[in-house]
Amino acid sequence: MSDTTQSNGAGRRLAKNLALYTVARLGLVAVLAAIIVGVAKLAGVTVPIIVALLFGLLIAMPLSLVLFKKLRTQVNKDIAAVDAKRRGDREQLMKRLQGDDA
Template identity: 65%
Template sequence: MIDTPTPGSAPSNPKGKLARNLAIYTLARLGLVVVIAAIILGVSTLVDAQVPLLVAAIFAVIIAMPLSLVLFKKLRLQVNEQISAVDAQRRQDRDELRSKLRGDK
């Protein structure tokens, strides 16, 4: 029987949790880039300097990369643990399938 989560509840399988937390982590990092780009553009407006949007976005990505490792450490570690859990489950399923194909009990 396939375990399907009810609407509004967290998925109970490792793949579902991984997908959810990976999406949250990705959106958090993208949000950080947007916030940093907005800050760069805002500061440039305050000091009466023109900074193109593309330049602000490039600097925001460069700044957000190491900053997100610190700010979102807990979420990143959860994603890493869930990747390990999914990988272990996949390895176990593969080994079970191979043993069944060999005729082992």
């Protein structure tokens, strides 16, 4: 597989996994906000949706680290692969600019 195809694959994989991770976290916030609103209704209290979303966001931050650990680890690996490719390309460009055509 060529370097270009490999870097495109890593970049696409990163975009896909990052989008999936983002959607999962946003979904978790929505579910937690719905639970907060539901529990408040059962208790006979009215909670504004923005307050429920803010509390859902605060609860989801640490919870997503545990629930989505595998996905977060994959995103980190994809970022490292893309970064390594960029670093290698930059080093190759610097060598070529210095006149070392190897």
